[in-house]
Amino acid sequence: MLEKEKLRKADVYSGIVIFLFGAWIVWQASKMPMKDSWGGVQNVWFVSPALFPLFVGAMIMLLGLLLFRTALKTIGLKAFGDTLQWLSSSKLFQFLNTVSILRFYAIASLFLAFVYLNIPRIDFFLSAVLFLIVFITMFYFDEAVLLKKLFFFYLTGTVFFIFYFAVGLDGLLSQVLPFAKDILALGFILGYCIYAWRLVRNSPQLRKKYRTGLIVAVVAPFLVGMIFKYFLLVPMPAEGMVVALLDAIWYFEF
Amino acid sequence: MMIFERIGTYFQMVYHLAADPLNILILLSSVILGIIFGAMPGLTSTLGVALLTALTYGMDTATAMLCLLAIYVGGTYGGSYSSILINIPGTAASAATALDGYPLACKGEGGRAIGLTTTASAIGTIISMLFLVSISPLISFFALQFTSFEFFLLAFFGILISGTLTSPDLVIKGWIAGFLGLFLACVGRDLLQFYPRFTFGIPELDSGIEVVPVLIGAFGIPQIIQVLKDRFQIGETQKFQRILPEFGTIIRNIPRIIRSALIGVGIGSVPGIGEDIAAWVSYGTAKNTSKHPERFGKGEITAVLSTEVANNACVGGAMIPLLNLGIPGSPPAAMLLGALMLHGVTPGPMLTFEHPTFIMEVAAILLLASISMWVVGMLMAKQVVKVLRIPVQLFMPIIGILCIIGSYSLGMNIWNLYLMLPVGIISYFLIEMGYPIAPLVIGVILGPMADENLRRALMVSQGSFLPVFTRPVSLILFLVIVWTVVSQFQIYRNFKNKLMNLVFRRKTCEPEFDADAPKED
Numbered sequence: 001m002l003e004k005e006k007l008r009k010a011d012v013y014s015g016i017v018i019f020l021f022g023a024w025i026v027w028q029a030s031k032m033p034m035k036d037s038w039g040g041v042q043n044v045w046f047v048s049p050a051l052f053p054l055f056v057g058a059m060i061m062l063l064g065l066l067l068f069r070t071a072l073k074t075i076g077l078k079a080f081g082d083t084l085q086w087l088s089s090s091k092l093f094q095f096l097n098t099v100s101i102l103r104f105y106a107i108a109s110l111f112l113a114f115v116y117l118n119i120p121r122i123d124f125f126l127s128a129v130l131f132l133i134v135f136i137t138m139f140y141f142d143e144a145v146l147l148k149k150l151f152f153f154y155l156t157g158t159v160f161f162i163f164y165f166a167v168g169l170d171g172l173l174s175q176v177l178p179f180a181k182d183i184l185a186l187g188f189i190l191g192y193c194i195y196a197w198r199l200v201r202n203s204p205q206l207r208k209k210y211r212t213g214l215i216v217a218v219v220a221p222f223l224v225g226m227i228f229k230y231f232l233l234v235p236m237p238a239e240g241m242v243v244a245l246l247d248a249i250w251y252f253e254f
Numbered sequence: 255m256m257i258f259e260r261i262g263t264y265f266q267m268v269y270h271l272a273a274d275p276l277n278i279l280i281l282l283s284s285v286i287l288g289i290i291f292g293a294m295p296g297l298t299s300t301l302g303v304a305l306l307t308a309l310t311y312g313m314d315t316a317t318a319m320l321c322l323l324a325i326y327v328g329g330t331y332g333g334s335y336s337s338i339l340i341n342i343p344g345t346a347a348s349a350a351t352a353l354d355g356y357p358l359a360c361k362g363e364g365g366r367a368i369g370l371t372t373t374a375s376a377i378g379t380i381i382s383m384l385f386l387v388s389i390s391p392l393i394s395f396f397a398l399q400f401t402s403f404e405f406f407l408l409a410f411f412g413i414l415i416s417g418t419l420t421s422p423d424l425v426i427k428g429w430i431a432g433f434l435g436l437f438l439a440c441v442g443r444d445l446l447q448f449y450p451r452f453t454f455g456i457p458e459l460d461s462g463i464e465v466v467p468v469l470i471g472a473f474g475i476p477q478i479i480q481v482l483k484d485r486f487q488i489g490e491t492q493k494f495q496r497i498l499p500e501f502g503t504i505i506r507n508i509p510r511i512i513r514s515a516l517i518g519v520g521i522g523s524v525p526g527i528g529e530d531i532a533a534w535v536s537y538g539t540a541k542n543t544s545k546h547p548e549r550f551g552k553g554e555i556t557a558v559l560s561t562e563v564a565n566n567a568c569v570g571g572a573m574i575p576l577l578n579l580g581i582p583g584s585p586p587a588a589m590l591l592g593a594l595m596l597h598g599v600t601p602g603p604m605l606t607f608e609h610p611t612f613i614m615e616v617a618a619i620l621l622l623a624s625i626s627m628w629v630v631g632m633l634m635a636k637q638v639v640k641v642l643r644i645p646v647q648l649f650m651p652i653i654g655i656l657c658i659i660g661s662y663s664l665g666m667n668i669w670n671l672y673l674m675l676p677v678g679i680i681s682y683f684l685i686e687m688g689y690p691i692a693p694l695v696i697g698v699i700l701g702p703m704a705d706e707n708l709r710r711a712l713m714v715s716q717g718s719f720l721p722v723f724t725r726p727v728s729l730i731l732f733l734v735i736v737w738t739v740v741s742q743f744q745i746y747r748n749f750k751n752k753l754m755n756l757v758f759r760r761k762t763c764e765p766e767f768d769a770d771a772p773k774e775d
Contacts, residue, residue: 007423007687007688010687011424011687014687018430025437028452029451032449032451033449044717045717046709046712046713046716046717047446047447047709047712047713049444049446049447049449049451051708051709051712052436052440052444052704052705052708052709053437053440053451053452055708056433056436056437056440057437059429059433060430060433060434060437063426063429063430063433064430066426067424067426067427067430070424070426100483100484103482103483104479104483107478107479107482107483108479108679111475111654111675111678111679112675114658115658115671115672115674115675116672116675119658119662119668119671120668124659128655131651131654131655132651132652132655135651135654136647136648136651139482139647139651140645140647140648142647212648213648216648216652220652220655221655224652224655224656224659225659228659228663232309232311232312232663233312234659234662234663234666235666237662237668237671
């Protein structure tokens with residue numbers, strides 16, 4: 001949690017955001033049938049589907065306003081003005097470039113790319129290995145410089161994959177090469193591992209961490225994935241090259 | 255005679271559960287997993303229950319409950335390991351234990367402290383289980399008299415009280431979190447008219463937002479972000495030798511144990527607030543009633559005893575409103591509610607009709623889980639503690655994978671992930687800004703109950719709110735809600751102080767004229 005003074009300054013803005021959100025809920029609810037007929041049923045206000053959202057929206061608006069008032073009363077108008085000035089100055093960009101915020105960007109980007117880009121399209125095992133290897137190396141090394149370099153390398157690869165899928169290259173390449181996207185993902189994983197190794201090869205401590213991270217990043221998804229796939233019988237979100245290989249082994253043996 | 259019959263049935267159930275070696279294996283594994291989840295800072299018993307919900311989805315209800323309750327009990331107890339050995343609470347429930355547990359470990363009495371917390375936790379769970387079994391029929395009987403107005407007011411009260419008591423900053427934030435949860439519950443087609451609300455034409459949102467992935471997102475993602483962003487490091491653990499069960503200390507402190515258990519059960523029964531508050535209230539009470547309060551914070555045994563009995567007694571206490579009213583008493587209980595609904599068991603007043611032996615089964619599982627926890631704690635604490643050496647940067651990403659595959663596996667629906675992640679990121683920002691997450695989760699769970707009952711109640715009364723004031727239970731609930739809200743404002747506090755001053759001044763009124771006072775010339 002932020003410290004008290006910063007919290008109250010942030011509360012002024014969050015109060016406004018919450019008030020506006022409540023207003024949006026009320027606006028959306030007002031479009032729902034209050035008196036008109038819906039599905040052959042003549043509505044009255046107390047049966048209307050709008051009743052509860054209106055109540056919730058109104059309460060959120062009221063509470064947002066209360067929060068805004070309480071926070072403004074605590075910090076005063078002068079501090080509110082100072083905060084506005086800070087937000088429109090270069091100090092905001094400095095704040096957004098701090099190591100702590102970079103860590104947040106890294107974690108959020110990893111999760112967003114994993115969930116929205118990789119999981120629906122690329123073989124789950126490869127997606128998970130990529131997710132873990134990047135996540136572990138970025139944070140386990142515990143160095144801001146390395147974190148930045150590794151994050152931007154990963155970001156470049158992610159942008160490439162976004163372009164690859166958005167433009168429809170996957171459809172074209174898949175006709176020529178089976179499991180094209182999985183091969184590209186595997187290539188990216190190998191490229192990332194080589195890049196990370198080159199960054200840490202001069203430090204024995206980091207090399208040891210690299211090896212540990214690599215083992216965990218490869219073993220964990222396979223352990224978890226195989227439990228879900230072959231014991232709990234949960235099909236993976238995207239099944240590609242690795243799943244085909246595992247299926248061949250598993251169903252051949254058993 | 256009926257009581258003896260019930261006791262006989264209960265012990266028969268315990269025997270049937272314990273007689274199957276597979277059940278014992280599942281019980282021990284789940285308890286160990288729970289202890290690990292509890293011991294690792296950054297992991298919580300709620301997250302453990304959430305992840306295990308996904309893993310036990312395909313199992314039968316009894317086995318799934320065995321796993322989930324065992325991990326809940328183990329997780330609540332496991333937090334004491336890191337509290338005592340590294341002064342970092344493994345879970346919020348054991349934050350109070352660290353105050354005296356860590357000084358004990360520093361004095362070389364770590365083994366004694368762990369032995370005490372193990373025995374105390376087992377006793378706390380067993381006492382709460384006794385309350386669960388004895389009070390449930392009474393609550394079920396009253397709950398069957400409830401109508402829609404009472405259920406709406408109860409759900410509303412649950413969200414308000416959870417927001418009031420769990421908010422680390424302003425109370426308004428707790429209420430906002432609760433109403434945000436109610437909003438999330440509005441998404442989807444409404445239950446009475448099937449009208450699509452806030453679906454924006456997306457068919458996947460027609461059935462609403464799934465509870466379990468939201469819970470996983472709300473509890474798991476913020477933890478991962480916080481631990482890694484803030485560069486959390488687990489320090490060196492204190493060494494400890496033999497772990498002793500400390501029966502002598504337990505026997506000497508029976509009144510304190512009973513008091514702490516009552517606090518734990520009472521607080522666990524209140525919707526939404528959990529083991530952490532029970533532990534702190536118990537600690538505070540133990541200190542205020544102690545003959546040597548100056549020893550608290552320096553390694554006082556009774557402090558450790560009080561907190562651990564209370565936080566584990568909360569487990570059974572949280573089951574009371576969960577099973578009898580369908581209102582979770584704590585965040586892990588909220589997770590259990592989601593799990594029960596997945597298995598087709600709807601907790602509430604009708605539970606005793608639809609599944610007559612369910613509450614007894616839960617009590618039997620709690621007893622076995624307590625015994626397993628005690629055995630594991632006594633024999634395996636030294637081995638389990640080794641997991642604290644694993645760097646957080648290695649296991650938190652794995653927890654991320656488990657959260658994602660766990661959410662996906664419930665319904666095999668990728669939309670669960672698409673919803674889970676934004677909920678998780680927004681929850682992180684809310685937590686940073688001092689908003690509690692428990693009321694949000696309670697809001698998501700109780701939202702449909704509140705919505706449906708409000709409209710049903712108004713349908714019966716034809717739009718009139720008069721029954722709120724004419725029905726006794728509704729009126730009491732309404733007044734409690736009003737008092738809960740009003741008592742948070744300064745105007746009320748000022749008024750109350752003036753009233754108290756007026757009353758006390760009149761009672762101890764001294765004569766205006768003092769006849770003995772020397773006269774001034």
